[in-house]
Amino acid sequence: MELAVLREDMVDSLEHDAKAVVNTDDVGLAMRTVPREAFVDDDRKAYADQSLEHHGTRVLSPSTAARLMEVLAPDPGDDVLVVGVGVGYTTAVAAEIAGARHVHAVDITRPIVHDARENLADAGYPEVLVDCRDGARGLPDYAPYDRILVEAAAVDPPAPLLDQLAPDGRLVIPRGRGASQTLVAVDADGTETTHGPVAFAPLLVDGEQTGALERNRTAREDAERAARAAQAETGWEHEWIDWE
Template identity: 40%
Template sequence: MEFEAQRDGLIEELRLLGISECVLDAMRRVPRHLFVPESEWKYAYADYPLPIGWGQTISAPHMVAIMCDLLDIRDGMKTLEIGAGSGYHAAVMAMLAGSGHVYAVEVIEGLAEFARRNLKKAGITNVTVVSGDGSLGLPEYAPYDRINVACAAPDILDTLTDQLKSGGKLVIPVGRYFQELYLVTKVDGLKKEAKGGVVFVPLVGKKGFPA
């Protein structure tokens, strides 16, 4: 009950930011504390990033909400996430996708396994976590309706836009230390919209930044 009350409080904070009700409902249904180490549980519903091990963090809830809002994930969609982390962002997207599926790529094997365990604990079955180089996307399941990148890329990567369906959307932070968040829509080429400054850990891989 304590966690439920904290989660409800977080949802009300996010509502003040103008987040859509469908995203708020998805976030209400995902127990964020199950996606952070137990030592961080008391902070799980605070609106800031938390350490999850391996030198990585779970994004602040407002950032997850904003990115999901931009993507406009709908029931039945096939979605790709780059940078699975602890699995929380993928879990929220899975709620939005409903009968669809989320594929999440994580370059750190230990973190990928952590995400799998967390998703299982949360009872979420429509997410597949794959260990690999997210800068290359996940071509074996392409094309995707939506692609979310939860780490900073050096550019809007053609390896990812090539894996989008026509009409599909990509959200990606671009930059090395401070980034601009872009919404990219695949219609008659690529429509690119800057959505504001953000800070993410770097995307490591062949098309990303060196480790």
């Protein structure tokens, strides 16, 4: 069966089956257009509604990607930032809707960034900018953004990301820890809406990515210990004692 037919069948099922997670024409048309096989090694699995593993990162299932896009609700011409690019599929769907030149993505793990760039180029979206950054800090170089999508969980939306929202912007993020996560949309005016349970890996900080030599938190703690040790008394820095 041709991949284009499988793609049509996939979106049909997401629109009409019990899941019914595709509710808008923009998302449905984008998912019918983006060649998912460019992001999944096995063509037979590309259009199955299941999550996969690829080089240490999770490939979201089509239904999860659809849920994210429906909540994000980008419009053509919106400037979009995706934090946690992964293999790049969700980013490609956003690029199909908003326009590839309007979409930026970051990931903290350099090999994943390289893979995503190649995948996006193979899929027909080479104009998407993908950079290796600490996602919690966003990408201030191109802010503000009309839409920010975080594909990793955090207890609260990182303040730098909220600061990078346009005045009428929206940030979508899985909020919570472990099995207690909820998909949350936060508008620039502080309005929040919830959109059901989700399960995502936690948002990493610089130093926690695969292959990192050390965690920033450890480096910071070591520096703090060194500073305290330098200020500590070593036995002779006591006040002068007048023996007479």
